[in-house]
Amino acid sequence: MAAPALLPLLLLLLTLALSSCGGAAAASGAPVGEDYVRPPARPRGGQRKALLGLFPWSKKKASASASDPQQVHISLSGEKHMRITWVTDDNSVPSVVEYGTTSNTYTSSSNGESTSYSYLMYSSGKIHHVVIGPLEDNTIYYYRCGGRGSEFQLKTPPSQFPLSLAVVGDLGQTSWTTSTLNHIKQCEYDMLLLPGDLSYADYMQHLWDTFGELVEPLASTRPWMVTQGNHEKERIPFLKSGFQSYNARWKMPYEESGSTSNLYYSFEVAGVHVIMLGSYTDYDESSDQYAWLKADLANIDRKRTPWLVVLLHVPWYNSNWAHQGEGDSMMSAMEPLLHAAHVDIIISGHVHAYERTERVYKGGINPCGAVHITIGDGGNREGLARSTITRNPSGRCSGKRALGTAS
Template identity: 70%
Template structure:
């Protein structure tokens, strides 16, 4: 290997392993190996889907053939495609790496709760997905900090066993950490699930991959995992919102500017002000770095975002906040400003999807009063919103069978609690003030 390449590799490894908070990770877990499997250059790879506005779905995939068309044929019967849409494509380079052609094609309008069959690029295998329902009940699978280890595979296998409509991922997808080919192997790893149900994701610290002077952050993430930011009025793929079956879901960027003068802050104000709780009685928020965290790992990293944005979420009566980053599970009571509050949000840390850095075993003692349940184990969560007033949350430890619920709780919406009426005076002014 040439000296310059050796120095660059060492630099990238240091960038990906040094932790600003000084936290020393437990031993890493087994990393999956992906044997090379040659495919035709126009063969669709890394297929995944995501919502793209009302009644539309974005289909994304990669081809080695730079001239392959960005078309999707689809229909409601196997092998019979009565509909077709043309999309767009992009690519990027990263030091010595050049990506394949990355295709994004929006299809629709689609019927809710319906199975569609589709083919990418006019050739290759047939895929199928099921659209989410238009009304309750709806079930979300939730797992953050996935990576590509044996634990990741176990998490995905468990999620595949549950009956869910959509996957929510609060950051840290591939753990590529500058090694761009890991984005490709991650895409292949999650394809069986991500091509069949929409995956709605936001960025984590492992997506940044910035090299000062040479490369801005998030180029790989933004190129590969395009989310409906334009459809929700955002000017950045790092934060956006969408609505599905009576829930308004907001995906925020822990690593995008979030002070009160930032574009993200003003977008959040406007987005919250537009929420109609009669149409979407449940309001969910996801971001990467948790605000409520009793683990010794990553203490205080979310404080600045919490100070700026928690008043907005509280005023808007956000029901549930889901975060990752800490490689353990924790669930809070309804909380606001560090104290239990019946009109605050339930905060759940679910950064235990299977990453290679290991678990965060050390929790702070004594356990805070707002912390209800915490455990350093790999697993995933399931949120079933039953109706406008009740949702059932469960956490499933990988060490157990998927049907085993290691933690579970019924959550009553703030719509039905009286909190919204109490805080309604001046709410719109607070959310929209400059």
């Protein structure tokens, strides 16, 4: 466990070894510790500003130069390719990225696409998406967006083990979020996984802009692979369909993985096949997501990717009173598919606490089941989920009500 003087940083050491069931070995056990006492509240970041007079239709203040790239973040886009996403206030800026392996020397360039959206009285900036590559593995690249502005630097993931994945859920944008991001910055990691609830904008669209600015120092250097949570829905009946902002700003490699929706997709990195599922889109046996998942699982080569990891927002195994039972119907529909495929780890957020199970299936311990990990409080404004149903329910290996990340 983390030093008491620091924000708790929950480290989940995922040992890359094969188990007898054809998957990877579970994380080593840890006893249930004492309850974590949260220190006094700190001032909130961008969300505090929202409560002090900015309204959902407010547009954020323009940058010093409307042409400069803002809110830069990167994500995988198929094998050996990376998607660069950024926003400009100037609609005339081209969607182009120049890049190379030497600072200020760009030997390649790629053109892409752009989009924008309106939400009530808010209008987004120009959102650029450019895919660059093919790129070398485990290599530092320097890049510039839109032909001007600051130079950024990224590092591509390795092609084989060892691989380090940072995991954080339910981030938000408070001073606790900043502390969490600072801890992540101190770690050596290749990619960040986020199982939903990014900005906590909740209809206040300018908070997507402040979130993009907040995470840019990290998200512009390592790929951030995300899935949606309930705070991304932003649906207004008869006026707005859900996930408009999320889909415009955080485009993931769904097309590259054969999906028809940005809400669920898969990708491979080193020896890991990662599946991102959508808790807030249809998932029953007649749904597109179910059909896609079944096909995706059937095409996995476990010799190429011996680890199989799934992320979704709502946990299926949850000993906390918070959000109790919300994942039951999705688990009923999809757990048999994942069990048959020998999924190793299922990571979720939503519940603002840390919890890890033994290998479980259909509500009980099973040596060939998946380890379920809830990592649901990256620092968001809602605080911790403190009440558990029982002290140590069957299958629960470790739990803690604390802020933090995993790696």
